[in-house]
Structures are given as structure tokens and as C-alpha cells.
Amino acid sequence: MTGEDDPSREGDSGVVRRDRFSGGPARGFMSSLAADERIFAADLAVDRAHVVMLAEQGIVADGVAGEILAALADVKSAGHGALPEGEDVHEAIETGVVDRVGPDGGKMHTARSRNDEVATCIRYRLREDLLNSIGATLALREALTEAAAEHVDTVMPGYTHLQPAQPTTVAHFLLSYESAFARDTARLVDAYDRVNRSPLGGAAFAGTPFDIDRERTADLLGFDGVVSNSTDASAGRDFLAESTAALATHATTLSGLAEDLVIFANKGFVDLADEYSSTSSIMPQKVNPDTLELVRAVAGDAIGGLTGLLTTLKGLPRAYNRDLQRATPHAWETVDAVSEATAVVAGAVASAEWPEETLEAAAGDGFSTATGVADALAMAGVPFRTAHEVLAAAAERADGETPDLATLDEVAANVLGDSLFAYVSRERVEAALDPVESVASRDSLGGPAPAAVATQLDDAEASLAADRAAYDDRTNALDDAAETLRTEVEGYV
Structure with missing residues (x-):
């Protein structure tokens, strides 16, 4: 994908200077023809749109435009592998057209450079x-959403660090x-x-x-506008x-x-x-x-x-x-x-x-429900930092595992000066220690409780539908432009 201002193109006199710049080991180093296979189809589309516009603007005669467009069709049918040698795919396609049409084939390149041409192809x-x-991202999000819908109630361990x-x-x-x-x-x-x-x-x-129409070529190629x-x-x-x-x-x-x-x-x-x-x-x-x-x-x-x-x-x-x-x-x-x-x-x-079953069994490992008990104490009026101290001491006594109620009560008495159950009922503590109940209690916006997750699922599905529609709109716009370009080309060939 070279630039138009490469001196191998044309001198001030209009004479192509290929002899001076056509040899030497550097030519292969500079060539991008093999790599340009990726934009071969893009270049042909850009060429067709440009030629149609040149004809519409009266810059190139309709008959010449038809010959060039027919030659481009031949180049496309032959494929990238059949292109003549060239520094890049743009030059090789132009050479292929000139070989088929004669000197008039060079009119395809009127009012453009390889610089804007390659930028358009890319x-x-x-x-x-x-x-x-x-x-691909939409398909992944669909897979995640569908799997989530099947496991709204499936409790699992969560980790930090x-x-x-x-x-x-x-x-x-x-x-x-x-x-x-x-x-x-x-x-x-x-x-x-x-x-x-x-x-x-x-x-x-x-x-x-030249009196070109940039908006017209943009439309024919499915672009939303021009880089002015x-x-x-x-x-x-x-x-x-x-x-x-x-x-x-x-x-x-x-x-x-x-x-x-x-x-x-x-x-x-x-x-x-x-x-x-x-x-x-x-x-x-x-x-x-x-x-x-x-x-x-x-x-x-x-x-x-x-x-x-x-x-x-x-x-x-x-x-x-x-x-x-x-x-x-x-x-x-x-x-x-x-x-x-x-x-x-x-x-x-x-x-x-x-x-x-495996996930639920592991969900309470490492006293992962400790925060739920601390939250229960805080809701009962105990400062959260004090409640945190109670649960940290209980975790230390239980060697990092879930302590029993007696241990929790004993630690609470040492820190708070009163029984744990003076603040929170035994049933409330037992529920806070249960991973399923712990999850169910965290039903604030965005939380893991089933009711909160149901809302998140609705939001995810709505977002996915909107993004799918945006994707379809853009895909359809390109398809429509390709069909329009095909129809316009047929009017000349």
C-alpha cells in the first residue's frame, strides 16, 4: 500500500519513469503486493465507485468508463494471484486494466492518488x-446472558485476591x-x-x-460521509x-x-x-x-x-x-x-x-459469610467497625473457618460487653451464616440476590437487543450500498 508520490509513477513531462526506479533489491523490500491481498476486493470496489463518479461528472466518457469497469470485472474474476507485478495492489490492478483496455485504462486514476485510494481501501x-x-461480542454476550438465566439461584464462592x-x-x-x-x-x-x-x-x-463529487463516491461505497x-x-x-x-x-x-x-x-x-x-x-x-x-x-x-x-x-x-x-x-x-x-x-x-452442588458446598469456605453477620450487627446499631472487630476475632479463633454460634457469642461478649443475641436473634445469625440466605439478603441494585439479578438480566437483554439492532443497521447499510454500486456499474458495462 504505497503512496502516490512515489517517483516511479510519472515525471513532470508525463513520461512514466519506470526504468530508473524499477530495479534493485529495494523494490522487493518496498512491495506490499502480497500483503495487499486483504484489500484486493476493497480496491476493486473503490475503483468501480470512482469510475462511476468520473463518468457521472463528465470527466471520463461513458464508453471509456464501461471498458474500464469491464476490465475491473475481469481482474476480479482472475483473482489477486493473477495480478501483474507491482509495488502494491493498486498499481497492479491499474496495470491489469491498462493491459486489457489500452492507454484509456489509465483514466481510471484521474483525480485521485494512491494516498487517498489506500486510505479508502483500508x-x-x-x-x-x-x-x-x-x-462476535454479541454472540458472546448472548452466551453469557443465556447461561446466567439458567443459574440465577446457583450459589458459588466469590473471591478477592x-x-x-x-x-x-x-x-x-x-x-x-x-x-x-x-x-x-x-x-x-x-x-x-x-x-x-x-x-x-x-x-x-x-x-x-477536477470537478469530482466526493459525497457520491462515499454513498456508493456505503460510507456515512467524507473526511473533509x-x-x-x-x-x-x-x-x-x-x-x-x-x-x-x-x-x-x-x-x-x-x-x-x-x-x-x-x-x-x-x-x-x-x-x-x-x-x-x-x-x-x-x-x-x-x-x-x-x-x-x-x-x-x-x-x-x-x-x-x-x-x-x-x-x-x-x-x-x-x-x-x-x-x-x-x-x-x-x-x-x-x-x-x-x-x-x-x-x-x-x-x-x-x-x-459443588459450588454451593464451597460457597461458605473460609468464613465467606462473615460480612453478613457484621452487617446484621451494624443494622442493629453496632458501629460497623466494631462489628468488623467481632467477626475478625471470631475468624481468628476458628482458624479462618466458619465459627460456631458459641464462639461468635463468646467473642461478642468480650468485644461488646454483652451477648451477641442481645443485638441479633439466633435465627438471624444462622441465616447470615448460610451462603444461600447471605446471597438472598443482598438485593440492592446490582447485587447477587435472585431478584436483583433478574433486573440485571432484563437490562442485559435490552442492551443486547439494542446493540444487535445497531449491528444489523450497519450491516444492512453496507449491503444496500454494495447493491447500489453493482446496479450503477451494470449501467455502463
Whole structure:
């Protein structure tokens, strides 16, 4: 994906200067033709839209436009592998058209540069990749929401610092990630909307004297509008940085869920399907959560991609620089890896089983209901810090396990100067010590109690439906634009 101002194009006299700049080992180093296969279809679409606009504006005769568009169809049918040699896919396609049409084929490049052309192709392809990534996040959120709906009442242990903390539910745990992934979806949609602006017509960086219609090519290609400043149109790559940053953030969220599932699988709290596990080559009893371990690693790849991209962009002077040829692959590699990892996690969540008896039995480990007893004392008028002292002393006496009522009462008498049951009934304390009752008592907004989780489920489903509609709107808009472009092209061929 080279820049138009490469001197191999044309000299001041209009004579193509290929002899001077066509040889030497550096030519292969500069070529991006192989890597450009990814934007081959994008370039053909951009070419078709540009030629249609040139014909509509009377810049290129209809007959010539028809010949060029027919040649582009031939190039498409032959495929990327049949392109002639060139520094990039843009030059190779143009050469292919000229080979078929003759010198008039070069009119395809009127009123544009490879600078605005490549920027348009990147945005055209990236928006498709972003939509695929958005679709993957929606599928993952659906899997999380459906699993949560099945486990609203399934009590499980909750942890902080990997230590038993408070009991919660499987639904509450899963919805905590659904909320985070919803924000990831929103960031990706925002990035998509800024990607979906057309740079075409900005030319090398200073615009063109031809009477072009930039809005028309934007419409034909399904863009929501144009990047108006011609220098910004050709040079700007912040849309790549924003997209890659959103993907890296999403990959980090994925990594967190993958880590939790790996730990839970180790404790027997979740059973992953065989499709998302493997065994050892020497130890036949092993069931390893290998796919989720790879998901964790993808976060490192995505962060590395973002770092590489930003480092390449840092300090570049305005307008086109050849460094940009090395910038875009960071985004391609990141979007591919993160989208694939998202699909893997969605499948792992959808097929996982949560052993309810095992989870409930472990939910009270490590005196995880201590806060519930302290809260009961605080509700009875004991300062929470004093109540905290009572429960901390009781936990120490019980060596970190759940103390019996007699121990709790004895410690309370030492700290409070009166029996525990002078403040809280025996039944209330017993309920606070029970993980199921402890969860049920925490029914404030966003809490793990079944009633509170039901509200969260409703919110998650509503958010998911809205995001699905936004995804469908954008997908349909691109499909409609592609059909419009096809129809317009048929009018010339």
C-alpha cells in the first residue's frame, strides 16, 4: 500500500519513469503486493465507485468508463494471484486494466492518488472486520446472558485476591462480564462509525482541480460521509489506532474471563466441554483448558499490536509517509486474533456446565459469610467497625473457618460487653451464616440476590437487543450500498 508520490509513477513531462526506479533489491523490500491481498476486493470496489463518479461528472466518457469497469470485472474474476507485478495492489490492478483496455485504462486514476485510494481501501476493509468483531461480542454476550438465566439461584464462592470473600451466584458472576463486554461492544461501534468515513477525493494531500463529487463516491461505497480536509483524509491513521485500542481493551476483558474459567476449572467449579479442552500426551487423566489459555495470550498479541502501531505512527510528519505501509498490518493481525478469541470464549461459555452442588458446598469456605453477620450487627446499631472487630476475632479463633454460634457469642461478649443475641436473634445469625440466605439478603441494585439479578438480566437483554439492532443497521447499510454500486456499474458495462 504505497503512496502516490512515489517517483516511479510519472515525471513532470508525463513520461512514466519506470526504468530508473524499477530495479534493485529495494523494490522487493518496498512491495506490499502480497500483503495487499486483504484489500484486493476493497480496491476493486473503490475503483468501480470512482469510475462511476468520473463518468457521472463528465470527466471520463461513458464508453471509456464501461471498458474500464469491464476490465475491473475481469481482474476480479482472475483473482489477486493473477495480478501483474507491482509495488502494491493498486498499481497492479491499474496495470491489469491498462493491459486489457489500452492507454484509456489509465483514466481510471484521474483525480485521485494512491494516498487517498489506500486510505479508502483500508477503511473499507476495516469496517467489515470491525463488524465481524462486533458480531462476535454479541454472540458472546448472548452466551453469557443465556447461561446466567439458567443459574440465577446457583450459589458459588466469590473471591478477592484469590481468597474466599463472599458468596455470590453464577448468574451474578457471568453478568459482571456481560456488562464489561457490552462496553467493549460500544467502543467497537464507536470506532466503526469513525472508520466509516470516506477519504476518497483527497488525492495526494492537496485535493484535485477536477470537478469530482466526493459525497457520491462515499454513498456508493456505503460510507456515512467524507473526511473533509484533504490532508487529513490521506494522512490520518488515528482510526486504526482507535480500532486497535478498542480491540486490545476487549482482548483484556476476554483474558480476565478466560483466567477465571481456568481457575474455576482447576477447582472443579466449572466443567468445560471437550471441544474447548485437551489432554496430555503422557498423562491420560488430564483435561486441560488449552483454548482459554490461548485466549489469555491473545491479549498480549493485541497489546503488542497496539504498541507497534502507535510507535510507527508516533512522530510522522503530516501527509503520506511510507512508514504507514508497516502500520496497517498491526490492525489486521489484532482484529483477526481478537475476533477468533471472542468466538472461542463464546463457545466455551455456551457449552460449559456449572456443578451446582459443588459450588454451593464451597460457597461458605473460609468464613465467606462473615460480612453478613457484621452487617446484621451494624443494622442493629453496632458501629460497623466494631462489628468488623467481632467477626475478625471470631475468624481468628476458628482458624479462618466458619465459627460456631458459641464462639461468635463468646467473642461478642468480650468485644461488646454483652451477648451477641442481645443485638441479633439466633435465627438471624444462622441465616447470615448460610451462603444461600447471605446471597438472598443482598438485593440492592446490582447485587447477587435472585431478584436483583433478574433486573440485571432484563437490562442485559435490552442492551443486547439494542446493540444487535445497531449491528444489523450497519450491516444492512453496507449491503444496500454494495447493491447500489453493482446496479450503477451494470449501467455502463
